[in-house]
Amino acid sequence: MNCRSESATTGEGRFRVNANGKLLDVWLLVRCVSCDRTSKLTVHERAQVRSFDPAELHGYHNNDPELVASRLLDPLLARRSRFTLDWTGAWRLDTPPAWLDQAWPVQVEVVFDAPVPVRPERLIAQGLGLSRHEALRRIKCDTPLRRPTSAGFTFTVTARD
Known part of the structure; x- marks a missing residue:
């Protein structure tokens, strides 16, 4: 960013493609x-x-929203362009209202609509209304609970002591 701010938006998600002979430059505009200044993140x-x-080139020319999203989620582009995405409020755990009435232990499958990185312990604690300490104590999971993931996973909630 020109003003050294850490907050940016892609707006409508536009690419800029510039041809120089047989070479192309592609930028994502933010x-x-x-x-309110516009900057360019170098994609190619x-x-x-x-x-x-x-198909990729067509997507750049037509500002394909899925291509915008995939480029923003690309860790190499983020590292090269020195940006991080703010995922605050970008996820939630939907639970059925009567899940507490089920027999224990309860097995839960987590599926992501979008590849939003989240720490499973934070997602589970907030979604089930538990403290993070209680979530760590009561949750059995094959995925590391304290390491961010954007892949689906399954966990088991044990009964309270």
Whole structure:
């Protein structure tokens, strides 16, 4: 960002494609939330036109929303462009209202609609209304609870002591 702000939005998710002979530059345009200036995140720099999948190139030209999302979620682009995404409020655990009435232990499957990275312990604690300490004590899970994941997983909730 030009003003050194850490808050940006993709707005409508637009790419800028610039051709120089047989080479292409592709940028994702972002707007600073603080100063309203537009900046460019380099997606491809001086890449051979032949190296692009035709569908991908079409997506860049047509500002494909799925392509915008996939580029924003690309950790290499984030590292190269020195940005991080703010996932605050981007996830929730939907539970049936009567899940407490079920026989213990209760097995729960977590499925993500979008690849939003979240720490399972935080998702589970907030979704089930437990403290994080109680969630760690009562949850059995094959996925590490304190390491962010964006892949689905299954966990088991044990009864209170």
